[in-house]
Amino acid sequence: MDDIKASAAKHHEDAAYQYEMAAKMHHEAAKHSASGNFEKAEHLAMTAAEANTIANRHAVEAVDIYRHHTEEVVARKAEAAAEEAARATKHAAKVAADK
DSSP, X not given: OHHHHHHHXXXXXXXXXXXXXXXXXXXXXXXXXXXXXXXXXXXXXXXXXXXXXXXXXXXXXXHHHHHHHHHHHHHHHXXXXXXXXXXXXXXXXXXXXXX
């Protein structure tokens, strides 16, 4: 469980960092655009878009971790319920046989 927590938290931290970097680059691109330096603005905008893509990848990885964990929990609960049902059936059969 700690691995899941640490891994998901790392993805969120990485995503946040990339989003922050992208925001800074967009601010810089706006400054360069306002001053007419469109080449630099375009470069910053492209780099910011790449940072957003990386951030989105990290966010999706975190969601995948949660989804996988939920699937494992559901599978364990289903298995436990099936085992309990089998025990109850076995117990009921034993009680019926003893009568």
